[in-house]
Amino acid sequence: MKAPTRIRAVVDSASGTPGSVRHSLVFLGTAAVAAEVLLALADGAAAAAGGLAVITAVALALGRYAAGGGAEDSGYRRPVRLLASRAPALGGWRHVVSKTLADDGEAHFPTVMRPQLQRLFAARLAERHGVAMYRNPQRARALVGPELWPWIDPQAAAPGPTLPEPVLRLLLDRLETL
Template structure:
């Protein structure tokens, strides 16, 4: 009989074993409450145990994924979220006389972040961890401009390439 109970509970340290022990502890606590303090205390204890169990089950089940920031946010991009409000200035400077410097320092990293976010969100592909899959989705011609492992093919980005990159970003 003991052996059958041990097999049903699972190996020590497993989730099943832990839940079995926790269940036995809860039943013992309820019996002690009923014997010492009566039916009202046992009912109150059962209500409290039920509320805690539902809260834990909800948390473990992942229902708290959109929980108003109680959990740490997923660090998908590694930096601040790309904002589109400053894009006219960023594009103007990248296509201007000092475009190579601005493209390298500002526009290219922002394009990489935007593509990383879109690839992760829509395709489940991480830009830096799966560059071959990302290249296949983005396209080899445009990938050269945002490839995080190498530099761009030219120091400054032509306007036609920037338009193609932004069009591709929209279609992803």
């Protein structure tokens, strides 16, 4: 005779299906108790106390890892890689801006300033919004704004040969607010 579905569900949830968290915890708990009993029988109370300390430490470390404690502070989990290179820095930013806004900025803007702005926007979009600018340009455009997007669009040429100072100010303001 076959057991009713409700009774089978209760039995399955109590024992846990192989590979489930409940099943794993039951298995590990049983193994820990068995190890403690064997230590107590073989070497006495001192060995059992040492074994209990080791089991407790391992259980706490695994519990912390499973709960996500290692995600922020210890780097055990692989970080999400939305940028193709290292995060951009602002070293020499004054020099980059002054060269771009100078009279001969036509060569400097497309080769230095625009790629630097693109990296800064890509880093900010990835960091704060989880958007990969190069893989999801439509979402990045929506976040940056259609009026500023052409100046940093990685798939199109810039709207002009130089970057006007008011546009640069707007881009930097938008970068701060993202």
